[in-house]
Amino acid sequence: MNLKLYQLPKQIKRMIAALLFSLTFGVLIGLGFLYYTTSYSTQGAIERYNGSQVSEEFDIAENYPKPISEIFITTHNHIIAFSLIFTIVCSVFYFSSLLNNGWKTFFLIEPFISIIVSFGSLWLMRFVNPNFVYLMAASSTLIYISYFTMVILILYEILFKKS
Known part of the structure; x- marks a missing residue:
């Protein structure tokens, strides 16, 4: 197929732009939640899933270790949602x-690999070694770089490139 985005009818281009703005709004909300719960720090991510350390006997932990049932639902929902977002x-x-x-x-395949690595490393971080947080951070960063790169290039082509 030799069809290119800039060759599409104006209505289809507008629909694609609206879809991408809507998806990006959802992605940004997710990134906001990630910042709210971890401050984008490796220590914050470790505490979110492994629980907070308490120094005194009567201290109350801010975060408790996530139970396996919650990790199952988190990974299930995110892997399916991210896979569908990237398929689109x-x-x-x-x-x-x-x-x-x-x-x-690279951009067509990488996000799907990073989805599995990111959420697989979440399990490894929780149940094997907290240092897997670095693998999770690196692969998650690749997911978002891929997403925003593709969206920017698509929007540039459908909004500014002339046939």
């Missing part, structure tokens, strides 16, 4: 004309 964004991005095949292939 990658399907549109495939028709972009702004990147060559190597970079395009």
Whole structure:
């Protein structure tokens, strides 16, 4: 298929832009929640899932270790939601004309790998070793870099590139 985003009818371009703005709003809300619960720090993430350390016998922990049932539901919901979000964004991005095949292939595949690594490392951080938080942070960063790169390139092409 040689169809490119900039060649689409104006109505389809507007629908894609509206979809991407809506998805991005949801992604930003998720990032806001992540900041609220972890302050984007590795220590905050460890405390969120492994629980807070208490120094005195009568101290009350701010965070308790997450039970396995909560980790199951968190990973289940996020893996499915992120996979669907990236299926939509990658399907549109495939028709972009702004990147060559190597970079395009990277952005089409990388998010799906990072989804599994991120949420797999959450389990490893909770039940094996807290240092897996660094793997989770790196793979999560790649997820968001991929998402925003694709969205920006798609929006640029449908809003500014002329046929």
